[in-house]
Amino acid sequence: MSDQLRTQTVGFIGLGMMGLPMATNLLKKGHKLVAYDIDARALADVVRLGAKAGEGPADVASQASVVISMVDTTAQAEEVIVGAGGVMDRAQQGDIVVSMSTIDPVSLRAMHKTLAAKGIGLIDVPVSGQVKGAIAGTLKASVGGELADLEKARPALASMTSEIVHFGSIGQGTVMKLINNLLSQVTSVVVAEALVLGTKAGLDPTLMVDSILKSTGNSAAFEYGAPRILKRDFKGIRMDIVDKDLELQVQLAKSFKVPLFMTNIAHQIYQAARAQGLGSEDYAASIVKVYENITGVVVKGK
Secondary structure, eight states: OOHHHHHTEEEEEOOSTTHHHHHHHHHHTTOEEEEEOSOHHHHHHHHHTTOEEOSSHHHHHHHOSEEEEOOSSHHHHHHHHHSTTSHHHHOOTTOEEEEOSOOOHHHHHHHHHHHHTTTOEEEEOOEESHHHHHHHTOEEEEEESOHHHHHHHHHHHHTTEEEEEEEESTTHHHHHHHHHHHHHHHHHHHHHHHHHHHHHTTOOHHHHHHHHHTSTTOOHHHHHHHHHHHHTOOOSSBHHHHHHHHHHHHHHHHHTTOOOHHHHHHHHHHHHHHHTTOTTSBHHHHTHHHHHHHHOOOOOOO
């Protein structure tokens, strides 16, 4: 591939619930895209939209100067970026790797050092806004890393987001994302707790939710979770992924000797839900089942 064409091409690895619509928006905004996912069906979906299929992370890196990683876990990110057959194997000096997953900041800093030794940049750009934001292209991006590397990746990032905020050195974007997730994920437990109490006390669940949506008890977590609970809609952001986030939040707090009283309690409630077989269900909706099983009530809309 010519250097000019390679410079104009974005690589994308990880076409899951968030990754596929994000990659789709890159295509819609006119970017040349080479993509890869272990799920052949997801890869076929984005190829039908105009992307080129890569044979693996290294092959993607050989064809693009900016490579985005949107996988689930720290281990997956390490494998994709610096593992055997990973991006580092074929990336060139001056290329930028964009890690958009919520992973361990310590790992990000280690990968940054490894890549820098080869002249390859790494920035961490986790995003908030859920699937609807990924589809609409209105995700909020929190960035850690060198500003010069961010500027190289900005055209691609701007095609998937409505806001890009630089928080400092590598890993700091992910620290910001972990703080945001802490607030959302802990609050979702309280949402379930409140709705079960209200239902047990005789309130109509639909009226209760409608009232809270207009009151001081409302929040982004309530707006996301409560309607799903009423509809018994348990498809969405997997609880197993949220458990990973909570582990990272606790690790971060330990490294700074900060107690997380409420977060650790919420983490145990999510663990109880996972023990009941709910790990593949939406975290904010399915957490209500823990309380329902204890109290004998079901929070359901009309």
